[in-house]
Amino acid sequence: xxxxxxxxxxxxxxxxxxxxxxxxxxxxxxxxxxxxxxxxxxxxxxxxxxxxxxxxxxxxxxxxxxxxxxxxxxxxxxxxxxxxxxxxxxxxxxxxxxxxxxxxxxxxxxxxxxxxxxxxxxxxxxxxxxxxxxxxxxxxxxxxxxxxxxxxxxxxxxxxxxxxxxxxxxxxxxxxxxxxxxxxxxxxxxxxxxxxxxxxxxxxxxxxxxxxxxxxxxxxxxxxxxxxxxxxxxxxxxxxxxxxxxxxxxxxxxxxxxxxxxxxxxxxxxxxxxxxxxxxxxxxxxxxxxxxxxxxxxxxxxxxxxxxxxxxxxxxxxxxxxxxxxxxxxxxxxxxxxxxxxxxxxxxxxxxxxxxxxxxxxxxxxxxxxxxxxxxxx
Ligand SMILES: Cc1cc2nc3c(=O)[nH]c(=O)nc-3n(C[C@H](O)[C@H](O)[C@H](O)COP(=O)(O)OP(=O)(O)OC[C@H]3O[C@@H](n4cnc5c(N)ncnc54)[C@H](O)[C@@H]3O)c2cc1C
Numbered sequence: 001x002x003x004x005x006x007x008x009x010x011x012x013x014x015x016x017x018x019x020x021x022x023x024x025x026x027x028x029x030x031x032x033x034x035x036x037x038x039x040x041x042x043x044x045x046x047x048x049x050x051x052x053x054x055x056x057x058x059x060x061x062x063x064x065x066x067x068x069x070x071x072x073x074x075x076x077x078x079x080x081x082x083x084x085x086x087x088x089x090x091x092x093x094x095x096x097x098x099x100x101x102x103x104x105x106x107x108x109x110x111x112x113x114x115x116x117x118x119x120x121x122x123x124x125x126x127x128x129x130x131x132x133x134x135x136x137x138x139x140x141x142x143x144x145x146x147x148x149x150x151x152x153x154x155x156x157x158x159x160x161x162x163x164x165x166x167x168x169x170x171x172x173x174x175x176x177x178x179x180x181x182x183x184x185x186x187x188x189x190x191x192x193x194x195x196x197x198x199x200x201x202x203x204x205x206x207x208x209x210x211x212x213x214x215x216x217x218x219x220x221x222x223x224x225x226x227x228x229x230x231x232x233x234x235x236x237x238x239x240x241x242x243x244x245x246x247x248x249x250x251x252x253x254x255x256x257x258x259x260x261x262x263x264x265x266x267x268x269x270x271x272x273x274x275x276x277x278x279x280x281x282x283x284x285x286x287x288x289x290x291x292x293x294x295x296x297x298x299x300x301x302x303x304x305x306x307x308x309x310x311x312x313x314x315x316x317x318x319x320x321x322x323x324x325x326x327x328x329x330x331x332x333x334x335x336x337x338x339x340x341x342x343x344x345x346x347x348x349x350x351x352x353x354x355x356x357x358x359x360x361x362x363x364x365x366x367x368x369x370x371x372x373x374x375x376x377x378x
Contacts, residue, residue, distance in 0.1 A: 014066045015056030023055035024075045028082045036083040037341045039208035040349075044163070045086055046121065049093065052079065052086075053118010058093045061245065061300075062101050062116055069241070069297040073248040080252025081259070084350025085206045087249040088357070092123040092161035094245050098238055099124070099169040099188070099227050107224035108188060122168050122188075123161030125214065126242075127358035129171035129184065133235065134370075136363065141172035141216065143185055149222040150174065150185060156216075158200050160209040166191050170214075171231050172221075186231035187221045189214065205349030240311045241300040243359060247293050250318030253350050254286050257325035260344045261332040268332065277328035282321070289317055309371050316364040319355045326351035 032048050039045050052058065057079065060071035072094055080087025097115050100108045100122075114120040132139035141154035152172045162168050167190045173181045191197065197212035228234030261279040264272065272278070292314050299307065329344040330337050337344030355361050 015060055015068075015071065017060075017068070017071055020056035020060070020071065021074065021078075024052060024057050024078050027051050027055060028078045032079065032086055033082040036086075036343070037346065039083055039085045040205055040346050042207040044208050044210040045083075045089070048086065049089055049121060050118045052090065053093070053116070057090060058097060058118055059116035061094060061241070062097055062112065064101060064112060065116060067300075069244065069300050070294065072245065073251075073293065073297065076245065076248030077252040077255065080249045080350075081256040082252075084249065084253050084256075084347065084353065085208050087252050087350075088206065088209055088353070089161050091245055091249055093118070093121060095124050095126075095238075095242055096122040096161075096167070096169055098241060099186070102234065102238055103227040105224075105226055108227065121161060121163075121166045123159055123166070125156045125159040125168050125170040125189070127158075128156060129186075129231075130235075130358055131363065132173075133184075133232070134363065134367065136366070139171070139173040139181075139184070141170060143172035143174045143221065145174065145176075146220075149220055149226075150187075152187075152216050152219045152221055154216055156214040158211050159214055160206075160211040162191055162197065162212055162214070163210050164191055164193070168214075169227060171235075183229075184231040185221070185229045186227040186234055188225045188227060189216070189219070190225070195219065204352075205346065206353050237301060237303070240302065240308050243315045244293070244296060244300055244311045246354070246357075247289075247315055247318045250315070250322045250354050251286060251290060251293075253322045253347055253354060254282065254289075254318070254325040256343065257322075257329035257347055257351075258282055258286070260329040260337065260347070264333050264336070268334070272332050275328065275331055277324055279332075282325045282328060285321055286325075289314065289321065292317075305371060305374070309368060312359075312364050312367055312371075315359070316361055316368070319351075319361045319364070322351040322354050 057075035059065040060068040076087055076090045079090050100112050100115055128140045131137045141152055143150040143152045159168055167188050170189050171184050171186045173184050175181055200211050258279045296311055326347045330348055333344045
């Protein structure tokens with residue numbers, strides 16, 4: 001536990017693991033599984049997110065709630081097994097909670113309980129800055145120092161799990177009067193009426209994730225909204241937990257794909273046995289991945305290079321296995337899996353999303369290459 005940033009809540013808030021597991025499973029396998037096709041096509045499931053929050057799905061990884069990353073990943077796995085889009089919303093909510101808590105800013109930690117219990121909702125707009133800090137693309141938001149804070153300008157192309165009354169973490173490069181960039185700040189954007197969210201182009205799936213473009217024009221960031229100034233040390237600290245938590249989306253989608261393969265075994269097993277990536281094979285690989293992750297969850301703030309490389313590698317393994325598992329489930333189910341409302345073809349698009357959401361598989365490999373070369377200078 002990172003006690004430097006722990007907020008002093010009573011342990012009465014800590015989720016009871018058995019009760020949390022049972023309730024999250026009940027929601028995921030019941031109402032969420034039924035709603036998954038509509039969520040894929042645009043229904044933003046805030047009501048279901050509220051129930052998951054009340055069940056304790058969004059709090060276990062937080063220091064103030066016991067720092068149980070294993071439980072947070074279990075909850076995300078169970079949600080993603082039924083609906084990858086809601087699994088992604090769970091990850092957004094989880095990392096936004098991490099920003100609020102790890103900021104150590106009393107104005108933000110005061111908002112933590114409502115967030116962790118799913119009474120308030122918020123996402124994360126860090127894809128661009130994470131890629132910008134890695135040198136992959138330019139930083140899109142710019143900040144200028146003014147009395148009492150900063151004015152931010154620019155536009156973030158697609159940020160999910162936001163809407164009226166919600167919020168998200170974001171980052172901007174600070175520019176001086178001469179246009180030179182000195183450092184970056186990380187802050188919370190509140191969507192309280194002064195920002196007009198712009199629609200995104202239609203995606204091929206994940207449409208219920210409430211994903212918008214955020215245009216900022218002289219948006220004021222005061223001390224109450226500051227997550228980190230400067231932002232780089234903060235990003236270095238949360239980088240591994242940020243990536244590690246995403247593995248829960250991947251393992252859930254993989255488990256859902258295995259479910260779909262097994263569903264048709266009585267009817268099609270005699271011919272499906274000629275396919276590659278059979279359910280037992282994918283399950284064995286999933287078990288191996290889950291075993292790796294079980295070791296990593298014990299020290300999410302480890303900070304060491306070896307640890308970070310292990311986390312990145314596990315996340316890449318999860319993304320790659322999700323793609324293979326989803327494709328195999330489609331082949332196992334055949335035409336019934338190809339129906340517009342069928343889980344296997346929806347899961348193909350969910351797995352593709354896991355492979356491209358930041359850090360995308362290509363970005364993970366880029367980071368691994370960079371870290372390996374740092375270890376063995378030419
Ligand atoms: C459904 C969905 C939800 C997302 N939710 C979030 C979120 O909550 N928070 C967040 O920070 N990011 C979010 N993203 C962005 C995501 O994490 C990736 O950054 C994005 O998919 C591009 O990643 P990439 O590394 O593959 O970049 P590349 O595909 O290699 O693209 C490089 C750059 O070009 C831009 N680009 C590519 N195609 C287009 C296009 N057609 N129109 C405009 N720009 C384009 C990309 O934004 C990217 O910055 C979301 C993306 C999708 C599809």
